Amino acid sequence: MPRSDRTHRGARSRSRRDSASTCLKRSPITRSRHFAAPRCSIGFTISPDRQDVRVSSSKAILLARIRTAIETRLTDPNLHAQDIADAVGISVRYANEILSTEDTSIMQLVLARRLTRCRYALEDPDQAHRTVSEIAYGWGFGDLTHFGRKFKAAYGMTPSEYQVLARRM
Known part of the structure; x- marks a missing residue:
């Protein structure tokens, strides 16, 4: 095969590949599938x-x-x-x-979840033997004064009052 034919055939096959990839890039099906994915x-x-x-x-x-x-x-x-x-x-x-x-x-x-967990523990009859300080320390509070203030701000009464009220019910 003459050299000119090989060059020409190679150029023709390369141009077919280029045109095929160009058609794929322009295809609305491909574009919608790959580039316009719906956001969930x-x-x-x-x-x-x-x-x-x-x-x-x-x-x-x-x-x-x-x-x-x-x-x-x-x-x-x-x-x-x-x-x-x-x-x-x-x-x-x-x-x-x-x-x-x-x-x-x-x-x-974190504070809200700790207060909620302490409130559940104060209500729980199975934990009635635990003191307020044990419950507070058990749920990650390091300072009882801070715990008491935050509990009262959230629930309108001190933890001790809440525990007594829960035991009556």
Whole structure:
């Protein structure tokens, strides 16, 4: 085969490949499948007085991971926002930005979850033998004065009053 034919045939096959790939790039089917993927979002209600807030699925997953990290570490009295962010693999700032959709932050959520767990323990008849300080220390509070103030602010009575009231019921 003469050299000119090989060059010409090679050029022709190369041009066919180029035109085929160009057609694929311009194809509306390919473009819609690869470049215009629908974005998925999950809607949920934050509170009864707020409207639905749409959160992307990736943020919803991160929110769930933040909550899980907090729940698993509630009993640690040395828990810090950085510990939670490190466990999830994001920065504290981004974690707080995600939690801002619920009008809270990492440490506010930690405090709220600890107070809730203490309240359940004070109500539980199986834990009636435990003192308020045992319950507070058990759920990660390091200072009883701080615990008492926050509990009273959240529930309108001291932990001791709440425990006595719960025992009567």
